[in-house]
Amino acid sequence: MAKLKFISIIALALSLFKCGRTPSSSSNWNSFSGDKNIERKVDSVLNLMTLEEKIGQMSQFSANWSVTGPVMPDDFQPYLEKGLVGSIFNAVTVEGIRKMQEIAVEKTRLGIPILFAYDVIHGYKTIFPMPMGEACSWNLELIKRTAQIAAEEAASDGLHWTFAPMVDISRDPRWGRVMEGAGEDPFLGSAVAKARVEGFQGGTDWRSLKETNTVLACAKHFAAYGAAESGRDYNTAELSEHTLRNIYLPPYEAAKEANVATYMASFNDVNGIPATANKWLMSDILRGEWNFKGFVVSDYTGINELVPHGVAENDKHAAQLAVNAGTEMDMTGSTYIKYLKQLVEEEKVSEKTIDDATRRILEMKFLLGLFEDPYRYLDENRAKNTIQKPEFMQTARKAVAESAVLLKNDNNLLPIRKDSPKKVALIGAMMKDSINLNGEWQGRGDRNQPVSLFKGLQEVFRNSSVQFSYAQGCTLTEATSKSVNEAVTIAKNSDLILVALGEDFNWSGEAASLTDIRLHTAQRELLKALKQVGKPIALVIFSGRPLDLSWENENIDAILQAWFPGTQGGYGIADVIAGDYNPSGRLVMSFPRNVGQIPVYYNQKNTGRPVNFDNPQGDYRSKYEDSPITALYPFGYGLSYTTFSISDVKLDKTVMERGGKITITAKISNTGNTDGELVTQLYVRDLVGSVTRPVKELKGFQKTALKAGESKQIQFSLTEKDLEFYGIDMTRKAESGKFKLWVAQHSADNANELEFELK
Numbered sequence: 001m002a003k004l005k006f007i008s009i010i011a012l013a014l015s016l017f018k019c020g021r022t023p024s025s026s027s028n029w030n031s032f033s034g035d036k037n038i039e040r041k042v043d044s045v046l047n048l049m050t051l052e053e054k055i056g057q058m059s060q061f062s063a064n065w066s067v068t069g070p071v072m073p074d075d076f077q078p079y080l081e082k083g084l085v086g087s088i089f090n091a092v093t094v095e096g097i098r099k100m101q102e103i104a105v106e107k108t109r110l111g112i113p114i115l116f117a118y119d120v121i122h123g124y125k126t127i128f129p130m131p132m133g134e135a136c137s138w139n140l141e142l143i144k145r146t147a148q149i150a151a152e153e154a155a156s157d158g159l160h161w162t163f164a165p166m167v168d169i170s171r172d173p174r175w176g177r178v179m180e181g182a183g184e185d186p187f188l189g190s191a192v193a194k195a196r197v198e199g200f201q202g203g204t205d206w207r208s209l210k211e212t213n214t215v216l217a218c219a220k221h222f223a224a225y226g227a228a229e230s231g232r233d234y235n236t237a238e239l240s241e242h243t244l245r246n247i248y249l250p251p252y253e254a255a256k257e258a259n260v261a262t263y264m265a266s267f268n269d270v271n272g273i274p275a276t277a278n279k280w281l282m283s284d285i286l287r288g289e290w291n292f293k294g295f296v297v298s299d300y301t302g303i304n305e306l307v308p309h310g311v312a313e314n315d316k317h318a319a320q321l322a323v324n325a326g327t328e329m330d331m332t333g334s335t336y337i338k339y340l341k342q343l344v345e346e347e348k349v350s351e352k353t354i355d356d357a358t359r360r361i362l363e364m365k366f367l368l369g370l371f372e373d374p375y376r377y378l379d380e381n382r383a384k385n386t387i388q389k390p391e392f393m394q395t396a397r398k399a400v401a402e403s404a405v406l407l408k409n410d411n412n413l414l415p416i417r418k419d420s421p422k423k424v425a426l427i428g429a430m431m432k433d434s435i436n437l438n439g440e441w442q443g444r445g446d447r448n449q450p451v452s453l454f455k456g457l458q459e460v461f462r463n464s465s466v467q468f469s470y471a472q473g474c475t476l477t478e479a480t481s482k483s484v485n486e487a488v489t490i491a492k493n494s495d496l497i498l499v500a501l502g503e504d505f506n507w508s509g510e511a512a513s514l515t516d517i518r519l520h521t522a523q524r525e526l527l528k529a530l531k532q533v534g535k536p537i538a539l540v541i542f543s544g545r546p547l548d549l550s551w552e553n554e555n556i557d558a559i560l561q562a563w564f565p566g567t568q569g570g571y572g573i574a575d576v577i578a579g580d581y582n583p584s585g586r587l588v589m590s591f592p593r594n595v596g597q598i599p600v601y602y603n604q605k606n607t608g609r610p611v612n613f614d615n616p617q618g619d620y621r622s623k624y625e626d627s628p629i630t631a632l633y634p635f636g637y638g639l640s641y642t643t644f645s646i647s648d649v650k651l652d653k654t655v656m657e658r659g660g661k662i663t664i665t666a667k668i669s670n671t672g673n674t675d676g677e678l679v680t681q682l683y684v685r686d687l688v689g690s691v692t693r694p695v696k697e698l699k700g701f702q703k704t705a706l707k708a709g710e711s712k713q714i715q716f717s718l719t720e721k722d723l724e725f726y727g728i729d730m731t732r733k734a735e736s737g738k739f740k741l742w743v744a745q746h747s748a749d750n751a752n753e754l755e756f757e758l759k
């Protein structure tokens with residue numbers, strides 16, 4: 001029935017098109033697909049629509065089955081029945097989505113299908129490590145694969161569109177949303193953004209959007225949301241245009257290069273104009289410079305928030321500013337549905353603006369195949385056979401192990417060999433925890449499902465000679481003398497203490513900023529008591545952000561950063577602890593020594609009075625009196641159970657001609673007794689620029705498996721394009737002059753330094 005109605009609408013629309021009726025405004029619309037046939041179809045549908053119906057397409061409502069912001073008072077049912085809803089988010093399950101789609105398709109005048117969206121951030125049902133953790137794998141294939149799986153699960157449950165990837169550069173670990181991105185670096189952030197977009201959308205070709213195992217991606221939050229002052233969520237981003245362009249914008253642009261279908265406007269003010277109303281960002285840069293042809297959705301009530309931002313007098317004014325800036329869809333704010341018609345009548349918004357926005361939204365529905373069959377994603381059996389397939393769970397376990405970063409490992413305390421007759425005391429608030437392991441934004445994940453570390457260890461060490469004992473010791477926020485004493489008692493009777501501590505999942509993610517990023521006092525009390533026991537301690541940390549681990553670094557023998565690892569958390573981390581997987585994770589965000597240093601990031605500027613590291617306390621230098629300026633653990637850092645060396649670094653030439661290329665070769669060796677993987681990192685420094693340049697910039701990386709004792713030759717290349725940046729005139733180009741170059745194991749590794757020149 002619905003399908004029949006559908007076919008008749010399209011037939012009608014196309015016949016009108018053939019009869020020569022054209023859309024109400026003349027179109028200079030450039031479609032996302034560039035396919036003239038699709039453009040014609042879109043225009044034919046547009047031609048049937050009233051102004052109100054078009055505005056309906058620009059309106060998104062939350063089904064409130066999973067609330068991710070302030071609940072809006074508007075019940076959207078009446079809009080739905082009038083065909084005035086373009087998209088719904090937070091509606092889930094094939095059955096639930098079908099009910100709403102049926103109303104749109106069968107009960108409304110035109111029967112235009114709805115676009116269903118959801119926050120599928122790091123998995124839908126199978127939850128993968130939190131995105132920043134996963135980025136620490138530096139494994140782009142893996143990152144792409146987990147996004148693909150998330151898309152496949154979500155699409156099988158009826159969804160068309162995910163609000164991911166989050167590509168905001170984050171330099172401030174107080175900001176709870178650092179967990180959602182790929183860390184502090186624009187180069188790595190861009191590569192990860194591309195991998196995630198391609199994973200969700202099934203590649204870079206718009207035709208793959210029609211597959212029922214892909215979803216539209218949404219690069220967010222455009223722009224500079226991660227630059228929130230003092231790490232306080234939603235706070236102002238005040239930054240120079242060259243920092244914006246050189247540091248913050250590249251991952252959003254990379255998403256465009258991967259052909260992302262949509263963007264989300266960020267909540268924050270960017271240099272005085274909130275992004276949602278920022279024409280320069282939304283129109284001049286996104287559409288003008290980058291040629292983006294999909295559509296932009298606001299963030300949750302982001303349009304209404306233009307009022308408290310103080311740039312709009314009321315919601316109506318806010319709608320005017322947002323739509324004229326280039327924000328095409330209103331997420332749950334009801335400003336468009338309420339005021340756009342009036343604004344068009346008052347000629348404050350042109351009908352062309354409305355037509356173009358509607359076209360962009362309709363086109364996505366065409367590309368998803370919804371006009372052919374609005375129910376094509378709705379198949380209970382497919383959902384049942386897709387969700388949490390064994391292969392997905394295996395990938396999740398691998399992702400957990402690859403995301404973990406070994407921060408310290410004195411005396412090779414880890415791994416715990418399965419054949420050693422060791423007594424291991426398992427202690428800590430996170431040892432038996434499942435509830436927190438999915439972290440924030442767990443899609444449709446089940447908080448009770450993640451495998452606890454305790455369970456993972458039991459499984460991985462089954463039939464081994466290792467003997468475990470257990471005491472909780474403390475909760476995340478409380479240590480009683482009784483609980484601490486129990487832990488101390490079993491610790492005394494052990495050869496090794498394995499402690500799992502960290503954060504509640506609610507302490508990171510949206511609206512979860514902190515001013516103190518140390519382990520909670522209760523947890524540190526427990527650690528101090530255990531330290532008194534005098535046995536070696538290995539600490540596993542589950543957290544949504546880099547913590548201040550200065551005390552732990554001083555006092556604990558081994559530290560493994562496990563992030564929030566998701567469904568298979570306990571298994572993947574136990575694999576690392578047992579040495580079944582040799583840790584290969586490398587940090588994508590620097591760990592500060594204290595909050596006073598924040599923001600601390602590797603690609604900083606030199607200043608006019610840089611610290612002389614041969615005399616770091618030398619006076620009148622850019623330093624602190626009470627702390628080193630360096631990170632505790634820098635970007636790119638992470639240990640392995642083996643050791644590596646990088647040698648014989650050579651350039652094929654020391655002068656790069658314009659349009660030319662330099663090839664860098666290096667010998668990488670596994671110098672230890674265990675097979676492992678090395679992330680070799682290529683950094684450059686542009687010594688003199690028209691604007692000041694970072695002391696180091698990542699320009700390449702490779703993850704290579706090396707058997708114990710094995711060496712391999714690897715190769716990087718650098719072209720003029722790799723050296724480009726936005727200089728004094730805000731154009732992007734490479735400036736002639738000298739560059740330093742390092743092939744390194746992390747951002748503070750200066751062992752292999754060379755120089756070249758760009759002509």
Ligand code: NOJ
Pocket residue numbers: 068069119163220299300510
């Ligand atoms: C607000 C968040 O900032 C955004 O990332 C998310 O996609 C929306 N809420 C929808 O849940």
